Amino acid sequence: MKASIKKYKLDFKRPSGTSRGILTKKETWFLILENKGQYGIGECGMFKGLSFDDVPEFEKKLIWLCDNIEKGKVFLWNELRSFPSIQFGLEQAFLSLGSKNPFVLFPSDFTKNEAPIPINGLIWMGEREFMMEQIQQKLEEGFACIKMKIGAIDFKAEISLLEAIRLKYPRDQIELRVDANGAFRPEEAIGKLQVLSTFDLHSIEQPIKQGNIKEMKSLCENTPLPIALDEELIGVVHITQKEELLQTIKPQYIILKPSLVGGFKGSSEWITIADNLGIGWWITSALESNIGLNAIAQWTYTLQNPMPQGLGTGGLFSNNFDCPLQVKNGYIYHRNNQGWKADLIADLCL
Numbered sequence: 001m002k003a004s005i006k007k008y009k010l011d012f013k014r015p016s017g018t019s020r021g022i023l024t025k026k027e028t029w030f031l032i033l034e035n036k037g038q039y040g041i042g043e044c045g046m047f048k049g050l051s052f053d054d055v056p057e058f059e060k061k062l063i064w065l066c067d068n069i070e071k072g073k074v075f076l077w078n079e080l081r082s083f084p085s086i087q088f089g090l091e092q093a094f095l096s097l098g099s100k101n102p103f104v105l106f107p108s109d110f111t112k113n114e115a116p117i118p119i120n121g122l123i124w125m126g127e128r129e130f131m132m133e134q135i136q137q138k139l140e141e142g143f144a145c146i147k148m149k150i151g152a153i154d155f156k157a158e159i160s161l162l163e164a165i166r167l168k169y170p171r172d173q174i175e176l177r178v179d180a181n182g183a184f185r186p187e188e189a190i191g192k193l194q195v196l197s198t199f200d201l202h203s204i205e206q207p208i209k210q211g212n213i214k215e216m217k218s219l220c221e222n223t224p225l226p227i228a229l230d231e232e233l234i235g236v237v238h239i240t241q242k243e244e245l246l247q248t249i250k251p252q253y254i255i256l257k258p259s260l261v262g263g264f265k266g267s268s269e270w271i272t273i274a275d276n277l278g279i280g281w282w283i284t285s286a287l288e289s290n291i292g293l294n295a296i297a298q299w300t301y302t303l304q305n306p307m308p309q310g311l312g313t314g315g316l317f318s319n320n321f322d323c324p325l326q327v328k329n330g331y332i333y334h335r336n337n338q339g340w341k342a343d344l345i346a347d348l349c350l
Contacts (some may be wrong), residue, residue, distance in 0.1 A: 002035070005065040007029050009025055010028060011025055020089060023287075029043070031089040033094070039096075042092030044086045044088065044259075045287065050260070051259065061080070085260070087262045087265070087266065109332050113300070116332060117300060118331055119310065120175075120308045121138030121147065131148070141329070147175075147179060148162070159195060171200040178203075178205070179204070182207070193227075203253055216251075218251070229249065229253070231273065250277070253280040255310070256270055257286040271303070283296065291323065293313065314327075
């Protein structure tokens with residue numbers, strides 16, 4: 001078996017705002033396996049500034065993986081606990097290599113019969129006019145669940161946006177989720193949550209920065225609005241640590257990004273613990289290309305979680321790969337009459 005790495009730079013169609021700044025490009029890496037003329041591909045979508053494995057030796061670890069690929073998936077996955085995005089790419093690549101179609105990793109009604117997955121529409125941070133424009137577009141596109149990033153512009157301006165939405169669309173028409181990306185200071189968080197709770201929101205993601213365990217525990221105990229942990233899960237790699245974190249904080253939800261928490265296996269560990277504790281969860285992509293998004297979507301369907309998932313990021317990039325995924329009326333589909341470029345993997349190998 002041979003393994004190689006291809007680096008690829010995704011370009012945003014439009015600069016996208018988060019509480020960490022404006023994104024214009026996103027680097028990603030593809031692990032390509034070849035064995036007796038068969039190919040497999042997986043995406044190692046490390047997210048600079050967010051991923052646990054955003055370290056100087058990241059690319060050296062990819063080379064190490066290629067040099068040691070014969071040691072097998074189980075051994076390598078365990079050795080890569082400090083590199084969750086590489087764990088994820090490794091899982092994908094081996095599943096891809098073992099499949100008749102290298103892009104069908106989890107055959108199901110999603111891939112065979114176009115059974116859809118409900119998803120949320122993502123609203124990026126920006127000036128009020130830009131955010132209102134996005135909101136109106138998502139509503140016109142048929143989304144019943146909207147996720148709005150907050151924390152970068154003036155809080156009063158964000159509140160006025162939520163107020164405008166709720167005046168026109170009550171909760172039974174539009175489910176609203178907000179994501180603060182840790183933007184609130186601990187001492188102000190409960191007050192802001194009380195204000196936000198007046199808009200019948202589904203939940204808020206990561207109101208304060210990760211690592212403030214005591215403060216987050218207190219927030220989850222006293223919040224008027226369900227809290228979902230997101231960044232808080234990053235870097236927690238052992239099952240005992242995962243159990244301790246969720247038992248301590250007791251959030252209402254957790255959000256799982258396979259690229260950031262150790263792929264399918266790492267995410268499944270979190271799900272098992274959350275289910276045992278009565279904590280809700282959903283799956284979200286982390287700005288992967290359509291190769292990684294395709295894998296996440298196929299796996300997510302097998303989980304049969306009826307909540308809207310966060311899988312609508314494939315259309316953000318101008319140089320993404322054509323694929324069977326299509327977003328329509330608030331759902332993501334795997335279309336049988338659309339496909340991948342026949343020699344895509346071969347092109348990436350060049």
